[in-house]
Each structure stands twice: as C-alpha cells, then as structure tokens.
Amino acid sequence: xxxxxxxxxxxxxxxxxxxxxxxxxxxxxxxxxxxxxxxxxxxxxxxxxxxxxxxxxxxxxxxxxxxxxxxxxxxxxxxxxxxxxxxxxxxxxxxxxxxxxxxxxxxxxxxxxxxxxxxxxxxxxxxxxxxxxxxxxxxxxxxxxxxxxxxxxxxxxxxxxxxxxxxxxxxxxxxxxxxxxxxxxxxxxxxxxxxxxxxxxxxxxxxxxxxxxxxxxxxxxxxxxxxxxxxxxxxxxxxxxxxxxxxxxxxxxxxxxxxxxxxxxxxxxxxxxxxxxxxxxxxxxxxxxxxxxxxxxxxxxxxxxxxxxxxxxxxxxxxxxxxxxxxxxxxxxxxxxxxxxxxxxxxxxxxxxxxxxxxxxxxxxxxxxxxxxxxxxxxxxxxxxxxxxxxxxxxxxxxxxxxxxxxxxxxxxxxx
Numbered sequence: 001x002x003x004x005x006x007x008x009x010x011x012x013x014x015x016x017x018x019x020x021x022x023x024x025x026x027x028x029x030x031x032x033x034x035x036x037x038x039x040x041x042x043x044x045x046x047x048x049x050x051x052x053x054x055x056x057x058x059x060x061x062x063x064x065x066x067x068x069x070x071x072x073x074x075x076x077x078x079x080x081x082x083x084x085x086x087x088x089x090x091x092x093x094x095x096x097x098x099x100x101x102x103x104x105x106x107x108x109x110x111x112x113x114x115x116x117x118x119x120x121x122x123x124x125x126x127x128x129x130x131x132x133x134x135x136x137x138x139x140x141x142x143x144x145x146x147x148x149x150x151x152x153x154x155x156x157x158x159x160x161x162x163x164x165x166x167x168x169x170x171x172x173x174x175x176x177x178x179x180x181x182x183x184x185x186x187x188x189x190x191x192x193x194x195x196x197x198x199x200x201x202x203x204x205x206x207x208x209x210x211x212x213x214x215x216x217x218x219x220x221x222x223x224x225x226x227x228x229x230x231x232x233x234x235x236x237x238x239x240x241x242x243x244x245x246x247x248x249x250x251x252x253x254x255x256x257x258x259x260x261x262x263x264x265x266x267x268x269x270x271x272x273x274x275x276x277x278x279x280x281x282x283x284x285x286x287x288x289x290x291x292x293x294x295x296x297x298x299x300x301x302x303x304x305x306x307x308x309x310x311x312x313x314x315x316x317x318x319x320x321x322x323x324x325x326x327x328x329x330x331x332x333x334x335x336x337x338x339x340x341x342x343x344x345x346x347x348x349x350x351x352x353x354x355x356x357x358x359x360x361x362x363x364x365x366x367x368x369x370x371x372x373x374x375x376x377x378x379x380x381x382x383x384x385x386x387x388x389x390x391x392x393x394x395x396x397x398x399x400x401x402x403x404x405x406x407x408x409x410x411x412x413x414x415x416x
Contacts, residue, residue: 014179021182022133024083025126028189031075032123065115070102073111076119076197086190091199106200114196122189129185132178139171298328302335302353309339311351311368318356327412330392331355331364337385338366338408346370346406357414364410372404382408 065072080086090096091107102108138145142164199207252267293301299317306313322328335353342351348370355364376382376398385408389396393413400406 014176018179018182020083021186022130024079024186025129025182025189027079027083028076028119029123029126029130031072031079032119066103066112067099069108069112069115070096070099072115073197076114076193080190080193084186084190086194088194088198091197091203107203110196110200114193118192118196122185122192125185129178129181132174132181136171136174136178139167140175142167142171293328293332294325297322298331298355301328301332302355305332305336305339306353309343309351311339311343311348313339313351313353315353316355320357323362323414326392327362327414330388330394330412331362331410334364334385334389334396334408334410335366341374341382342366342368342370342406345374346372346404348404348406360414362412362414364412366408366410367405369405372400372402372406374398374400374406374408385410 077088077090080088091110092102092105096102097105097108103112146164250271292304298319299315302315302317306315323331335355339351339353342348346368348368351366351368353364353366355362357363374382376386376396382396382398386396389410389412395411397409398406399409
C-alpha cells in the first residue's frame with residue numbers, strides 16, 4: 001500500500017499547480033486579446049486605401065494601447081496577485097502619475113515594452129501551451145472517442161486498438177509535456193513581469209534607503225526621548241531623595257550635639273557621601289540630557305556649559321526659533337565633547353563656539369587656540385562625535401594642523 005501511494009505521488013507530482021498555472025495563462029490571453037481588440041478598432045471602422053492610411057491606422061492602434069497602458073498594468077498586477085499570489089509592487093510611490101508623466105518615466109517605458117512586445121510573445125507561447133493541453137487531452141482519451149463511434153466502424157477497422165494504444169500513450173506523454181511547459185512559461189512570465197512591471201533594482205534600492213533613513217530617524221528620536229525620560233526620572237526622583245537625605249543628615253549633625261564622637265563621625269561621613277553622590281548624579285543627569293536644554297533651548301544650555309569649563313569660552317548663538325529636540329541634543333553633546341577635548345588635550349587658553357542657521361542647515365563651529373594635531377579615526381573621541389552627527393545625516397569636519405588652531409565644523413539638518 002505504501003508503494004502504491006508513493007508511485008501515485010511520483011506520477012502526479014508534475015501536475016501539481018497546473019490548473020492554477022493554466023488559468024493564469026488563459027487570463028493573460030484575455031488581457032492581450034483586449035489589447036489586440038483596441039488596436040484593431042481603427043481597422044474595423046475604416047478601410048485604408050493608401051500606405052499613409054495604413055500607417056495612420058497602425059499609429060492610432062499603438063497609440064490606443066499606449067493610452068491604455070496604466071490600465072493594462074493594473075490588470076496584469078491583478079492577474080499575478082489573484083492567480084499566482086505574486087504581488088508585484090507598483091514602480092510608482094503614492095498615487096499613480098498622470099499619463100504624460102507616466103510616459104516620460106522609465107517605469108512607464110518598461111511597462112509599454114511588456115504590453116507591446118513581451119506580453120504578446122508570452123501570449124503566443126501560451127496559445128501553443130493551451131493547444132498542447134487540448135491535443136494531449138484528446139489523444140489521452142482516444143478510447144473514449146472510439147467507443148462513441150458506431151460498432152460497424154470498429155468492426156470495419158480491426159487494427160484500431162493498436163493505433164488507439166499509441167495515441168493514448170502519446171497523449172499521456174503530451175500531458176506531462178504540457179504540464180512542464182505551463183510551469184516553465186509561468187515562471188518566465190513572472191520573471192519578465194517582475195522586471196518590467198515592477199520597480200527596477202535601482203528604484204528598489206532607493207526605496208530601501210528611504211525606509212532605512214526614516215526608521216533610523218525614528219530610532220534616533222526614540223532614543224533621545226528615552227534619554228530625556230531617564231533624565232527627568234533621575235532629576236525628579238533619585239536626585240530629590242538624595243537632596244532630602246543630605247538635608248536630614250545636615251540637620252541631624254547640627255541639632256544632635258550630645259552624640260558620641262563615633263556617631264558624629266559617621267553622620268559627617270554620610271553627609272559628605274550624600275553631597276558627593278548629589279554632585280555625581282547631577283553630572284550624570286547633565287550628561288544624559290540637561291534640563292535647561294529642554295526648558296530654555298540651545299543658547300542657554302551652551303552658555304551654562306561654557307560657564308563650567310575652566311578655559312574661557314565665548315559663545316555666540318544666532319537662532320530665531322527652536323529646533324527639533326534631536327538636533328538640539330546632538331548639537332549640545334557635540335559642543336560638550338569638543339570642549340572636554342579642549343580642556344584635556346588642546347592646552348588652549350581660550351575657545352569659541354558659534355552656532356547659526358544657514359537655510360536648512362545648522363552650522364556649529366568650535367575653535368580653540370591649542371596645540372592642534374586633532375584628527376578623526378583611531379578610536380578617538382572625535383570618531384564618536386562623527387558617528388553621533390552622522391546618525392542625523394550631518395557632517396563633521398576637523399581642521400587641526402600641528403601648532404593649532406583647531407576648528408571643528410559640524411553641519412546638521414534643521415528638522416522642523
């Protein structure tokens with residue numbers, strides 16, 4: 001029994017999906033016949049009597065197919081989707097373009113190539129495949145046809161049984177051939193249509209880049225929002241608790257005068273540790289996202305940052321409106337890291353920070369009169385700055401010859 005089932009599966013395997021493939025090819029014939037009918041309309045209405053009239057009618061027929069190109073494309077997309085489950089994406093994003101724009105686009109020309117050349121050729125091959133199916137079915141059922149004729153004919157043709165056996169065997173072989181041809185032609189038509197009726201490789205890459213750019217921008221915004229949330233939670237939660245603890249310890253140290261010396265020493269140590277923890281947490285909060293940046297903007301945040309730097313820093317901010325929180329955050333941390341490098345490595349006596357908007361670009365320039373020699377790459381802090389700037393499609397350039405000065409120029413897109 002197992003052997004019989006295995007043999008049955010092997011014999012019927014070539015015919016799996018042939019019904020759907022044959023229906024797919026037949027539907028393509030209907031669409032192409034519709035296009036041929038459109039091209040034949042001028043010939044049914046007028047009888048050309050000159051070569052110019054023939055050329056005019058041919059041009060009118062082709063023009064009608066060109067005008068019906070977008071409709072034919074939608075019909076072909078529906079055929080692939082409903083008959084094969086193959087969803088060929090539209091080469092046009094959003095609403096389909098107008099006819100003139102469609103004709104001028106590379107996608108429109110590819111679609112016309114399919115409707116005027118590849119589609120008719122595939123339809124011609126589909127006709128041959130369907131005729132093969134018909135001939136195979138007729139030959140494979142020879143004995144049925146024979147038993148439909150009269151008994152006198154069978155008596156008068158005693159060798160009909162041999163010929164019927166040959167025809168039946170040939171019909172069965174043709175059935176397998178027709179199944180193979182249907183599958184091969186379906187695959188060929190799918191590959192051609194995917195290339196000509198869908199977006200090109202370049203268009204697919206462009207769409208992919210747009211999707212990745214949008215997703216990256218969304219991820220950057222989400223990370224920045226999460227950073228601001230953590231800053232608020234630390235500032236309003238843990239930091240306030242530490243402040244309350246430090247105040248209570250200070251009150252205890254001032255009011256409890258009759259304590260043992262060891263207990264007083266423990267309270268003093270705890271009070272000092274609490275104040276140091278507050279200072280460290282404040283630095284951490286500023287490193288995450290300073291509250292002044294969100295409340296008062298980039299000008300106030302950079303001014304406060306410059307006031308904490310031991311090197312004199314002149315800050316000039318020329319902005320008429322607030323920028324997006326993400327861009328403000330990137331600009332702030334770029335200036336913060338750059339000034340940190342100035343203090344640690346530049347041996348500078350002064351620095352200058354200039355922030356201004358030029359059209360759709362935020363220009364941030366950090367200058368110092370240090371020893372120079374700063375460069376990108378090599379795992380330095382400037383490499384991290386470059387990556388942070390690149391996360392929002394910005395650019396960072398460093399001009400730092402030996403002996404100084406060092407100029408870091410950052411360009412960020414001004415997202416509204």
